[in-house]
Amino acid sequence: MTPLFTDNGNDIDIADVRKLTDLVKQRYGYDFKDYAMSSFRRRIKRVLELYKLKSVDKLIAILDSNTDFFEEFISEITVNVTEMFRDPTFWKILKEQIIPNILLSHDKISIWHAGCSSGEEVYSMSIVLQEMGILDKARIVATDLDTAIIKKAQSGTYSMKNMDVNRKNYQRYMGVHSLDDYFKEVNGEAVMDKALMQNVSFRRHDLVQGAVFSKFDLVLCRNVMIYFNQTLQNNVLNRLHESLFKYGYLAIGSKESLIWCEIANKFIVVNNEEKIYKKIKD
Amino acid sequence: MNFNLPDNKYKAIVIGGSAGSFQLVTRILATVSKDFALPIFLCLHRLKHVRNGFVEALCIKSNKPVVEPYDKEPIKRGMVYLAPANYHLCIELGNTIALSSEDLVNNSRPAIDHTFETAAYVYKDKLIGILLSGANKDGALGMKKIKEAGGLTVVQSPEDSLINAMPSAAIAATNIDYVMPIDGIIDFLIELDRSYKMANI
Numbered sequence: 116m117t118p119l120f121t122d123n124g125n126d127i128d129i130a131d132v133r134k135l136t137d138l139v140k141q142r143y144g145y146d147f148k149d150y151a152m153s154s155f156r157r158r159i160k161r162v163l164e165l166y167k168l169k170s171v172d173k174l175i176a177i178l179d180s181n182t183d184f185f186e187e188f189i190s191e192i193t194v195n196v197t198e199m200f201r202d203p204t205f206w207k208i209l210k211e212q213i214i215p216n217i218l219l220s221h222d223k224i225s226i227w228h229a230g231c232s233s234g235e236e237v238y239s240m241s242i243v244l245q246e247m248g249i250l251d252k253a254r255i256v257a258t259d260l261d262t263a264i265i266k267k268a269q270s271g272t273y274s275m276k277n278m279d280v281n282r283k284n285y286q287r288y289m290g291v292h293s294l295d296d297y298f299k300e301v302n303g304e305a306v307m308d309k310a311l312m313q314n315v316s317f318r319r320h321d322l323v324q325g326a327v328f329s330k331f332d333l334v335l336c337r338n339v340m341i342y343f344n345q346t347l348q349n350n351v352l353n354r355l356h357e358s359l360f361k362y363g364y365l366a367i368g369s370k371e372s373l374i375w376c377e378i379a380n381k382f383i384v385v386n387n388e389e390k391i392y393k394k395i396k397d
Numbered sequence: 398m399n400f401n402l403p404d405n406k407y408k409a410i411v412i413g414g415s416a417g418s419f420q421l422v423t424r425i426l427a428t429v430s431k432d433f434a435l436p437i438f439l440c441l442h443r444l445k446h447v448r449n450g451f452v453e454a455l456c457i458k459s460n461k462p463v464v465e466p467y468d469k470e471p472i473k474r475g476m477v478y479l480a481p482a483n484y485h486l487c488i489e490l491g492n493t494i495a496l497s498s499e500d501l502v503n504n505s506r507p508a509i510d511h512t513f514e515t516a517a518y519v520y521k522d523k524l525i526g527i528l529l530s531g532a533n534k535d536g537a538l539g540m541k542k543i544k545e546a547g548g549l550t551v552v553q554s555p556e557d558s559l560i561n562a563m564p565s566a567a568i569a570a571t572n573i574d575y576v577m578p579i580d581g582i583i584d585f586l587i588e589l590d591r592s593y594k595m596a597n598i
């Protein structure tokens with residue numbers, strides 16, 4: 116019988132979180148110190164439950180002695196939940212306003228998906244560009260911290276169960292075809308059309324510590340910074356700002372905001388409902 | 398009913414509800430006065446893909462402004478915050494709200510358990526948790542956390558609830574301080590409001 120309430124009772128102390136982030140930093144170089152406590156504590160608790168560990172100290176001991184475990188730890192500690200065409204109206208605005216605006220002054224378009232997770236956002240973008248007939252004009256870079264999730268994104272294989280939400284979102288976005296035209300069902304899984312990925316390069320990149328590596332016309336960093344505290348949000352936003360050409364666009368999640376960020380004065384709001392900003396100052 | 402409300406002890410209220418709770422929340426918001434001191438966090442089950450309309454509907458009869466907060470929005474006294482569609486609403490350290498797109502919990506995002514648990518962690522014994530009518534067990538674990546942190550727990554009585562699964566699950570999960578019909582919950586809030594005003598004179 117499954118218990119009615121699965122809860123091991125132990126709450127995670129801030130002191131334990133500190134010990135863990137210190138070990139991870141010192142041993143592996145990743146810095147989770149400034150992740151938002153409310154979700155990060157929950158993620159740690161989840162890892163403890165998943166691997167049946169009794170305490171954070173046990174987790175620290177395993178991370179310290181078993182380096183193979185670290186990649187799994189990263190996969191479990193990060194939140195990878197995503198959808199194709201999440202916030203359909205956002206994608207509509209991209210197609211009708213933002214991308215045409217960029218192409219007014221350029222014949223090519225460069226796009227960065229920062230925190231691309233399993234790639235649904237990237238496929239959505241390629242489908243938009245394909246339907247606009249400009250996929251060949253695009254250079255797309257998609258990055259994430261989590262190596263395993265990038266592999267998943269590259270394989271472009273999703274469970275059919277998830278395709279229901281994706282189809283509904285695509286319909287609400289008012290795509291010109293059917294989402295089914297872009298994948299084949301193989302052994303109960305949806306395998307995305309590889310041609311959509313012709314101009315996409317996936318790579319591992321850490322938003323917290325990674326250097327600015329290029330400049331883009333459009334940066335999407337949606338539902339990534341909600342897992343950071345305000346200090347870290349400010350730091351990462353500075354980096355995203357640097358990664359944009361002047362007059363380039365930044366898109367964040369629909370419930371994220373730049374209002375409280377120092378960098379806000381270097382952007383103007385292009386669409387407040389969909390949280391699209393334009394860089395106006397270097 | 399007499400309520401034991403120590404002067405100005407509480408710092409926040411969290412309210413959870415699902416099927417059958419919308420009318421109740423409307424009533425609650427029409428009851429609490431404009432200058433009601435505590436912030437109220439509402440986590441109500443809602444359709445994932447409908448972003449607009451809900452907060453507007455709650456505002457119509459509310460004495461207080463109701464907003465769907467942004468991530469890391471600073472918490473203000475006397476505000477009412479509604480968990481937005483498709484995000485969990487959590488209380489973050491440093492007096493802010495954090496949103497999260499983590500997996501559904503009890504089939505729901507926003508999940509009441511996440512709101513309640515994080516609020517219990519931050520506000521400890523200075524939190525009041527209220528759970529209303531609803532169709533699953535979301536909120537029960539959260540109520541347990543509020544109780545364990547020393548907060549005050551209030552549940553709509555199952556007989557008074559349109560759908561009693563949620564209240565019943567909470568009652569089974571932990572000790573509830575007040576199990577009462579919605580009229581009792583309204584009286585409780587009026588009393589709470591009055592005690593804050595008295596203490597401020």
Ligand SMILES: C[S@@+](CC[C@H](N)C(=O)[O-])C[C@H]1O[C@@H](n2cnc3c(N)ncnc32)[C@H](O)[C@@H]1O
Pocket residue numbers: 193194195196197198201229230231232233236258259260261264320321322323336337338339342368498
């Ligand atoms: C919730 S997903 C967002 C997916 C997609 N952008 C969306 O809105 O649906 C957040 C992603 O951010 C990634 N992430 C977390 N910390 C990161 C970091 N420091 N650098 C890069 N990516 C990070 C996680 O691995 C995860 O895949």
